[in-house]
Amino acid sequence: MxxxxxxxxxxxxxxxxxxxxxxxxxxxxxxxxxxxxxxxxxxxxxxxxxxxxxxxxxxxxxxxxTLEQIGELLRLDAGQDRTRARELAAERLAALDLRIAELQAARDSLRRLASACHASEEGPCPIISAFEG
Incomplete structure:
Protein backbone atom coordinates (compact mmCIF):
# COMPACT_ATOMS: atom_id res chain seq x y z
CA MET A 1 0.00 0.00 0.00
CA THR A 66 19.10 8.48 21.61
CA LEU A 67 18.76 9.05 17.88
CA GLU A 68 22.39 7.96 17.46
CA GLN A 69 21.70 4.71 19.30
CA ILE A 70 18.54 4.17 17.27
CA GLY A 71 20.55 4.64 14.10
CA GLU A 72 22.99 2.00 15.28
CA LEU A 73 20.17 -0.37 16.16
CA LEU A 74 18.70 0.11 12.70
CA ARG A 75 22.03 -0.70 11.10
CA LEU A 76 22.45 -3.91 13.08
CA ASP A 77 21.46 -7.10 11.40
CA ALA A 78 18.68 -8.41 13.63
CA GLY A 79 19.84 -12.01 13.36
CA GLN A 80 23.59 -11.53 13.35
CA ASP A 81 24.56 -8.84 15.84
CA ARG A 82 22.65 -9.60 18.98
CA THR A 83 25.73 -8.93 21.08
CA ARG A 84 25.82 -5.25 20.17
CA ALA A 85 22.04 -4.92 20.53
CA ARG A 86 22.34 -6.38 24.05
CA GLU A 87 25.19 -3.97 24.83
CA LEU A 88 23.08 -1.00 23.73
CA ALA A 89 20.16 -2.27 25.82
CA ALA A 90 22.44 -2.75 28.84
CA GLU A 91 23.78 0.80 28.46
CA ARG A 92 20.24 2.14 28.30
CA LEU A 93 19.20 0.08 31.34
CA ALA A 94 22.15 1.42 33.34
CA ALA A 95 21.22 4.99 32.40
CA LEU A 96 17.60 4.36 33.38
CA ASP A 97 18.65 2.83 36.70
CA LEU A 98 20.79 5.91 37.44
CA ARG A 99 17.94 8.26 36.52
CA ILE A 100 15.50 6.29 38.68
CA ALA A 101 17.92 6.51 41.63
CA GLU A 102 18.25 10.27 41.09
CA LEU A 103 14.47 10.69 40.94
CA GLN A 104 13.97 8.58 44.07
CA ALA A 105 16.55 10.69 45.93
CA ALA A 106 14.82 13.87 44.77
CA ARG A 107 11.43 12.47 45.86
CA ASP A 108 12.81 11.50 49.29
CA SER A 109 14.37 14.93 49.74
CA LEU A 110 11.18 16.71 48.76
CA ARG A 111 9.17 14.44 51.06
CA ARG A 112 11.46 15.40 53.98
CA LEU A 113 11.16 19.09 53.14
CA ALA A 114 7.36 18.88 52.90
CA SER A 115 7.23 17.11 56.24
CA ALA A 116 9.46 19.76 57.83
CA CYS A 117 7.29 22.49 56.33
CA HIS A 118 4.16 20.86 57.72
CA ALA A 119 5.70 20.33 61.19
CA SER A 120 6.07 24.02 62.00
CA GLU A 121 4.56 27.31 61.01
CA GLU A 122 7.48 29.32 62.44
CA GLY A 123 10.42 30.70 60.46
CA PRO A 124 10.99 30.43 56.75
CA CYS A 125 9.45 27.55 54.83
CA PRO A 126 12.03 24.73 54.53
CA ILE A 127 10.96 24.03 50.94
CA ILE A 128 11.58 27.60 49.79
CA SER A 129 14.76 27.88 51.84
CA ALA A 130 16.16 24.70 50.28
CA PHE A 131 15.74 26.07 46.78
CA GLU A 132 17.09 29.52 47.62
CA GLY A 133 20.45 28.17 48.78
Whole structure:
Protein backbone atom coordinates (compact mmCIF):
# COMPACT_ATOMS: atom_id res chain seq x y z
CA MET A 1 0.00 0.00 0.00
CA UNK A 2 1.76 3.14 -1.20
CA UNK A 3 1.21 6.34 0.75
CA UNK A 4 2.37 9.93 0.73
CA UNK A 5 4.53 11.45 3.44
CA UNK A 6 1.40 12.70 5.21
CA UNK A 7 -0.04 9.17 5.17
CA UNK A 8 3.23 7.83 6.60
CA UNK A 9 3.17 10.50 9.30
CA UNK A 10 -0.42 9.63 10.23
CA UNK A 11 0.37 5.91 10.31
CA UNK A 12 3.29 6.59 12.65
CA UNK A 13 1.39 9.11 14.81
CA UNK A 14 3.89 11.87 14.08
CA UNK A 15 3.94 15.06 12.07
CA UNK A 16 5.29 15.40 8.55
CA UNK A 17 8.19 17.50 9.85
CA UNK A 18 9.14 14.68 12.21
CA UNK A 19 9.34 12.31 9.23
CA UNK A 20 11.52 14.83 7.39
CA UNK A 21 13.71 15.26 10.48
CA UNK A 22 14.27 11.49 10.67
CA UNK A 23 15.10 11.50 6.97
CA UNK A 24 17.69 14.25 7.45
CA UNK A 25 19.19 12.24 10.32
CA UNK A 26 19.41 9.16 8.09
CA UNK A 27 16.95 7.12 10.14
CA UNK A 28 14.33 6.97 7.40
CA UNK A 29 14.96 6.72 3.68
CA UNK A 30 13.74 9.43 1.35
CA UNK A 31 12.25 7.69 -1.68
CA UNK A 32 13.06 9.03 -5.11
CA UNK A 33 10.38 10.93 -6.91
CA UNK A 34 9.00 8.65 -9.60
CA UNK A 35 9.31 9.68 -13.21
CA UNK A 36 6.04 10.38 -14.87
CA UNK A 37 3.63 12.96 -16.07
CA UNK A 38 1.67 15.40 -13.99
CA UNK A 39 2.24 16.65 -10.52
CA UNK A 40 0.68 13.65 -8.78
CA UNK A 41 2.97 11.27 -10.66
CA UNK A 42 6.03 12.82 -9.01
CA UNK A 43 4.98 12.38 -5.40
CA UNK A 44 7.22 10.25 -3.23
CA UNK A 45 5.57 7.06 -2.01
CA UNK A 46 6.11 5.14 1.20
CA UNK A 47 5.13 1.59 2.09
CA UNK A 48 4.50 -0.62 5.12
CA UNK A 49 8.24 -1.16 5.64
CA UNK A 50 8.57 2.61 6.13
CA UNK A 51 5.70 2.56 8.63
CA UNK A 52 7.37 -0.29 10.58
CA UNK A 53 10.67 1.59 10.62
CA UNK A 54 8.99 4.80 11.79
CA UNK A 55 7.18 2.92 14.57
CA UNK A 56 10.48 1.26 15.55
CA UNK A 57 12.11 4.70 15.86
CA UNK A 58 9.25 6.01 18.01
CA UNK A 59 9.26 2.92 20.25
CA UNK A 60 13.03 3.10 20.71
CA UNK A 61 12.75 6.79 21.59
CA UNK A 62 10.04 5.98 24.14
CA UNK A 63 12.49 3.50 25.69
CA UNK A 64 14.96 6.35 26.02
CA UNK A 65 17.41 5.52 23.24
CA THR A 66 19.10 8.48 21.61
CA LEU A 67 18.76 9.05 17.88
CA GLU A 68 22.39 7.96 17.46
CA GLN A 69 21.70 4.71 19.30
CA ILE A 70 18.54 4.17 17.27
CA GLY A 71 20.55 4.64 14.10
CA GLU A 72 22.99 2.00 15.28
CA LEU A 73 20.17 -0.37 16.16
CA LEU A 74 18.70 0.11 12.70
CA ARG A 75 22.03 -0.70 11.10
CA LEU A 76 22.45 -3.91 13.08
CA ASP A 77 21.46 -7.10 11.40
CA ALA A 78 18.68 -8.41 13.63
CA GLY A 79 19.84 -12.01 13.36
CA GLN A 80 23.59 -11.53 13.35
CA ASP A 81 24.56 -8.84 15.84
CA ARG A 82 22.65 -9.60 18.98
CA THR A 83 25.73 -8.93 21.08
CA ARG A 84 25.82 -5.25 20.17
CA ALA A 85 22.04 -4.92 20.53
CA ARG A 86 22.34 -6.38 24.05
CA GLU A 87 25.19 -3.97 24.83
CA LEU A 88 23.08 -1.00 23.73
CA ALA A 89 20.16 -2.27 25.82
CA ALA A 90 22.44 -2.75 28.84
CA GLU A 91 23.78 0.80 28.46
CA ARG A 92 20.24 2.14 28.30
CA LEU A 93 19.20 0.08 31.34
CA ALA A 94 22.15 1.42 33.34
CA ALA A 95 21.22 4.99 32.40
CA LEU A 96 17.60 4.36 33.38
CA ASP A 97 18.65 2.83 36.70
CA LEU A 98 20.79 5.91 37.44
CA ARG A 99 17.94 8.26 36.52
CA ILE A 100 15.50 6.29 38.68
CA ALA A 101 17.92 6.51 41.63
CA GLU A 102 18.25 10.27 41.09
CA LEU A 103 14.47 10.69 40.94
CA GLN A 104 13.97 8.58 44.07
CA ALA A 105 16.55 10.69 45.93
CA ALA A 106 14.82 13.87 44.77
CA ARG A 107 11.43 12.47 45.86
CA ASP A 108 12.81 11.50 49.29
CA SER A 109 14.37 14.93 49.74
CA LEU A 110 11.18 16.71 48.76
CA ARG A 111 9.17 14.44 51.06
CA ARG A 112 11.46 15.40 53.98
CA LEU A 113 11.16 19.09 53.14
CA ALA A 114 7.36 18.88 52.90
CA SER A 115 7.23 17.11 56.24
CA ALA A 116 9.46 19.76 57.83
CA CYS A 117 7.29 22.49 56.33
CA HIS A 118 4.16 20.86 57.72
CA ALA A 119 5.70 20.33 61.19
CA SER A 120 6.07 24.02 62.00
CA GLU A 121 4.56 27.31 61.01
CA GLU A 122 7.48 29.32 62.44
CA GLY A 123 10.42 30.70 60.46
CA PRO A 124 10.99 30.43 56.75
CA CYS A 125 9.45 27.55 54.83
CA PRO A 126 12.03 24.73 54.53
CA ILE A 127 10.96 24.03 50.94
CA ILE A 128 11.58 27.60 49.79
CA SER A 129 14.76 27.88 51.84
CA ALA A 130 16.16 24.70 50.28
CA PHE A 131 15.74 26.07 46.78
CA GLU A 132 17.09 29.52 47.62
CA GLY A 133 20.45 28.17 48.78
Missing amino acids: AMTISGLARAGSVGVETVRFYQRRGLLDTPDRPQGGGVSGRVRRYDEADVRRLKFIRSAQAAGF
